Amino acid sequence: MKQGYFITGTDTNAGKTCATIALMRYFKQQGKTIVGMKPVASGGIVEKGGLKNEDALLIQKNASLPLEYPLINPYLYELPVSPHIAGENNPVKLSEIIIHYDILKKLSDIILVEGAGGWLSPLNASQDNSDLAKALALPVILIVGVRLGCINHAKLTYQSIRHSGLTCAGWIAVCLDPTMLKVDDNINTLKEALSIPLLGVLPYLEHLDFDLLAEHICI
Numbered sequence: 001m002k003q004g005y006f007i008t009g010t011d012t013n014a015g016k017t018c019a020t021i022a023l024m025r026y027f028k029q030q031g032k033t034i035v036g037m038k039p040v041a042s043g044g045i046v047e048k049g050g051l052k053n054e055d056a057l058l059i060q061k062n063a064s065l066p067l068e069y070p071l072i073n074p075y076l077y078e079l080p081v082s083p084h085i086a087g088e089n090n091p092v093k094l095s096e097i098i099i100h101y102d103i104l105k106k107l108s109d110i111i112l113v114e115g116a117g118g119w120l121s122p123l124n125a126s127q128d129n130s131d132l133a134k135a136l137a138l139p140v141i142l143i144v145g146v147r148l149g150c151i152n153h154a155k156l157t158y159q160s161i162r163h164s165g166l167t168c169a170g171w172i173a174v175c176l177d178p179t180m181l182k183v184d185d186n187i188n189t190l191k192e193a194l195s196i197p198l199l200g201v202l203p204y205l206e207h208l209d210f211d212l213l214a215e216h217i218c219i
């Protein structure tokens, strides 16, 4: 691995997965090999007889090489509820995630790790996504789901990432709401509030096209 990033967001449903897949396509277009990981997920679909999570499946499908599903997603809880509640009987162990991560990171130029929920969303009784990012010692990319209220969420998350001591490599705006007014003004406000590079503004697309979204990324 030459580079890895931890992908966090202003919230659940902020556009983390869409941005992660767009980033995977972007790095591939740059001639790099890429793998990804969704270490903790809640909620799944039954596919080929087993429970799978849709984010992890997308990451698996977009990797540069075939990867075993459990390597990408070691913790999958059936119920779509917070992992610290869903995982009472099989709690997340960061040490286990690190074992998977250490195998995956050797396989490609770039590795992306998508968090679960937001930056301080709990993973088990005592640890959250920020603890996982610290354990992996990865720079963070902040995905801002652009909708009403996102400035507050973005500033709080950014402050907390800085407080963790990790590098915030940049942020990506994901336009989620086609009815939102003054999107450009909001993005300009965010640019001033977040003193890190804006790596892309992903437009709202009625039909998702990750290659098209990748064209809006510049790292």
Ligand SMILES: Nc1ncnc2c1ncn2[C@@H]1O[C@H](COP(=O)(O)OP(=O)(O)O)[C@@H](O)[C@H]1O
Pocket (backbone or CB within 6 Å): 009, 011, 012, 013, 014, 015, 016, 017, 018, 019, 055, 174, 175, 176, 202, 203, 204, 205, 206, 208
């Ligand atoms: N650029 C986009 N255009 C339209 N819809 C989007 C876009 N990015 C994300 N979405 C939609 O927003 C929702 C949340 O996105 P997702 O990437 O799954 O968020 P997260 O991974 O943070 O939970 C999904 O329904 C997704 O299809």
Ligand SMILES: [Mg+2]
Pocket (backbone or CB within 6 Å): 016, 017, 018, 055, 114
């Ligand atoms: Mg996701």
